[in-house]
Amino acid sequence: MTSDAAPAIRLDRLTKRYGRVAALNDVSLDVQPGEIFGFLGLNGAGKTTTIRILLDLIRPTSGQAFVHGLSCQRDGLRVRERVAYLPGELGFYRDMTGEATLDLLGRLGGREVDRRALLDRFELSSRDLKRKIREYSTGMKRKLGIIQAFQSAAPLLILDEPTEGLDPLMQEALYQLLEETRRSGRTIFMSSHVLPEVERVCDRIALLRAGELVLLSPVAEVRRLAARTVRITFRDPVPPPRGPWPEHSEAVEVTPRLWHLHVRGPLGPVMAMLSSLPIDDVDVREPHLEDILRRYYKEGAGS
Amino acid sequence: MIRGTAVLVAHSLKRIRGLLVGLGLMLAAFQFLLTQVAAYLVRQSAFSQLSALIPDFVRSAAGPSALAFMSFSGIVGLGYFHPVVLTALVSVMITIATEPAAEIETRFVDLTLARPVARFAAATRTIVVLVVAGASLLALLIAGTWTGLSCCAPAGVDRPSIGMLLSLTVSLGSVMACWAGVALALAAGAKRRAVAGAVAGALAFAAYLLDYLGQAWEPARSVSRLSPFHYFQPMTIVMGGSLSGGNVAVLLAIALAGAATGYVVFAKRDV
Numbered sequence A: 001m002t003s004d005a006a007p008a009i010r011l012d013r014l015t016k017r018y019g020r021v022a023a024l025n026d027v028s029l030d031v032q033p034g035e036i037f038g039f040l041g042l043n044g045a046g047k048t049t050t051i052r053i054l055l056d057l058i059r060p061t062s063g064q065a066f067v068h069g070l071s072c073q074r075d076g077l078r079v080r081e082r083v084a085y086l087p088g089e090l091g092f093y094r095d096m097t098g099e100a101t102l103d104l105l106g107r108l109g110g111r112e113v114d115r116r117a118l119l120d121r122f123e124l125s126s127r128d129l130k131r132k133i134r135e136y137s138t139g140m141k142r143k144l145g146i147i148q149a150f151q152s153a154a155p156l157l158i159l160d161e162p163t164e165g166l167d168p169l170m171q172e173a174l175y176q177l178l179e180e181t182r183r184s185g186r187t188i189f190m191s192s193h194v195l196p197e198v199e200r201v202c203d204r205i206a207l208l209r210a211g212e213l214v215l216l217s218p219v220a221e222v223r224r225l226a227a228r229t230v231r232i233t234f235r236d237p238v239p240p241p242r243g244p245w246p247e248h249s250e251a252v253e254v255t256p257r258l259w260h261l262h263v264r265g266p267l268g269p270v271m272a273m274l275s276s277l278p279i280d281d282v283d284v285r286e287p288h289l290e291d292i293l294r295r296y297y298k299e300g301a302g303s
Numbered sequence B: 001m002i003r004g005t006a007v008l009v010a011h012s013l014k015r016i017r018g019l020l021v022g023l024g025l026m027l028a029a030f031q032f033l034l035t036q037v038a039a040y041l042v043r044q045s046a047f048s049q050l051s052a053l054i055p056d057f058v059r060s061a062a063g064p065s066a067l068a069f070m071s072f073s074g075i076v077g078l079g080y081f082h083p084v085v086l087t088a089l090v091s092v093m094i095t096i097a098t099e100p101a102a103e104i105e106t107r108f109v110d111l112t113l114a115r116p117v118a119r120f121a122a123a124t125r126t127i128v129v130l131v132v133a134g135a136s137l138l139a140l141l142i143a144g145t146w147t148g149l150s151c152c153a154p155a156g157v158d159r160p161s162i163g164m165l166l167s168l169t170v171s172l173g174s175v176m177a178c179w180a181g182v183a184l185a186l187a188a189g190a191k192r193r194a195v196a197g198a199v200a201g202a203l204a205f206a207a208y209l210l211d212y213l214g215q216a217w218e219p220a221r222s223v224s225r226l227s228p229f230h231y232f233q234p235m236t237i238v239m240g241g242s243l244s245g246g247n248v249a250v251l252l253a254i255a256l257a258g259a260a261t262g263y264v265v266f267a268k269r270d271v
Helices: A047-054 A076-081 A098-108 A115-121 A126-130 A140-151 A166-181 A195-199 A219-225 A267-274 A290-302 B002-041 B046-055 B056-062 B065-071 B074-082 B083-097 B101-108 B107-110 B119-152 B164-190 B192-217 B234-238 B245-268
Strands: A010-019 A020-030 A036-040 A062-067 A084-087 A156-160 A187-193 A204-209 A210-220 A226-234 A249-254 A258-263 A279-285
Touching: A010 A047, A020 A210, A036 A047, A036 A166, A036 A195, A036 B245, A047 A062, A047 A126, A047 A187, A047 B056, A098 A126, A098 A140, A098 B002, A098 B107, A115 A140, A115 A166, A140 A156, A156 A219, A156 B065, A166 A187, A166 A195, A166 A279, A187 A195, A195 A219, A195 A226, A195 A290, A204 A219, A210 A219, A210 A290, A210 B234, A219 A290, A219 B119, B002 B074, B002 B083, B002 B119, B074 B101, B074 B119, B074 B164, B074 B234, B083 B119, B083 B164, B083 B192, B101 B107, B101 B119, B101 B192, B119 B164, B119 B192, B119 B245, B164 B192, B164 B234, B164 B245
Parallel strands: A036 A187, A036 A204, A084 A156, A156 A187
Antiparallel strands: A010 A020, A010 A062, A204 A210, A226 A258, A226 A279, A249 A258
C-alpha cells in the first residue's frame, strides 16, 4: 500500500553480507519525496549494493528497503514501476544501435517523457543514435544511459555515479536537468564520489564507510558545522594575543604578519579582537563539503 | 508481465536470427545433400554392395541396425541423429539457454530487471526463445528432407514415411530440450555464460560418451542409463520401430526439471 506520506525511500536496518564480509551493515535512512539525496562513499563502501537492493537485483541479508511505502522485495514489480535507474556500469549490447537500445528499454519501462528534448539537451543526434554502441565514446554511452533513465516518467530516479565520463558541458546539462526534475516534484537518489557535484545539487547527503552509515545530514548543516578559514594579514608586525583565542576559533598558523584561523560559528568575536590591530586584509573562506567529507574518508582509511 | 516477456522474446530472437537462419539453412542443405547421396546409391545399386562389404563381426555387433542403415530411408534419416547435427543443435540450445548468465555477466540485466519486468518473465523469455529456435531449426531440417525427396528421390524407392521422419524429429527435439533444460538450470545460477555453457557442454559430451560406452561394452550398460542419450534411440525408428514414449518422457522430464530449477534459482539469486 503506497502512501503520500511515505518517504520516497526508506532503509530499515539494511544489512547485506557476502560470507563474512559485510557490504552493508545496519543502514537506516529516509529520503523524502522531492529532494535530491546524495549517497556518498569511497569505492566499495556499499553505495551500489544499496541501490541494487532497492531495485531487487540483490536481496538483503536482513533489514528492509521500501520505495514509496512498498517493500522492494515483496512488491518489487510495483516498486520498479516507480523507479528510473541509471546504473554505474552500463551493460549495453555493443552491436545494438543507440536508438534500438532506447526503444527496447522504453518498451520495458513505464510511461515515457519527450525523448527528443533529452537528446537535444545532451547533444545526441539522430545520426548518433543510428550508430552501433561499440562506436560510442565513454561519454556518449553515459549520455545514452542518462537518457534511458530520464525517458521514464517515474517519480523516483536512482542514479549511480551519473556524471562519470561526462565532459564539463554535459555535466552542467545534467545539473540543470536534475534541478528541473526536482522542481517537478520527482525525487532523485544519486550516488557519487564527486564532492563538489554533491555540494552543488544535493539537499541532503548520507555517507557510507565500509558499509556503515557515518553521516546523514542536510548539505547546509554539514557546511555550517564545519570551520571557516580566516586569513588575516597585517600591515605591521603584530604579537599573538596574550589571552585565549576567541570562542569557537583556533589558530592554525600565527606569524607576526599573518594569522591563519579556523572559526566554527559566528565571526563577531574574532572581528572584535582584530578591530584595534593594523589589518591589511581579511580573507574568509566558506568551508567546502569536500574538506569536511575528506576528513570522514580519512578517518575510515586510518581506522 | 506478458508485455515484458514479449519484448524480451522479440529482442532475443532478433539477436540470434542470423545464427538461426544460418544454421537452419546449413542443416536443410545437409539434409538435402543426404537425400542426393541416398538417391545416388540407389541408382548405382550400391546398398547391396556396401552391405556385402561390412565384415561379419561388425554385422553381428551392430545387429539389424547396420542393414537398416544401408537403405535409402536409413541414409535420409541420418541427418536426424548424425553426431555433427546433434552437436550443432545441442550447442545452439545451450547457447540460447545460457542467455540469462550472459545478461548478468554484461550487466544488461541491470537495465532490464531494474524496470517493471519480473524475473519470471526473463526466464520465460528464454524458454520461449528455446522453443521457437528449436522448432524453427527442426522445421528447416524437415524442409531440407522434403525438398530432397520431392525433387530427387528415385521412382519406386522405399521412401521414409512421414511418421518415421516425425518420430525422428520428436526424438531429436526431445534430446535438444533435455540439454536446453540442463543448460538453463546451470545458467540460472551462473555469473558467466562461458562457465555455464562449458559445464553444460562437458556434461553433454560426457553423457554421449557414457552412452556410447554402454552400447559397446556390456559392463557399462547399466551405468549408461544415467546418460540422457541412452533415451535417444533413432536407430530403432530407422529400423521401423516406433518412437518410445517412455524415452521421450524421460528426456522431457529432464527438460522440465531443468526449466523448473532455472526458474527457482533465477528468482532467488542475486543478479
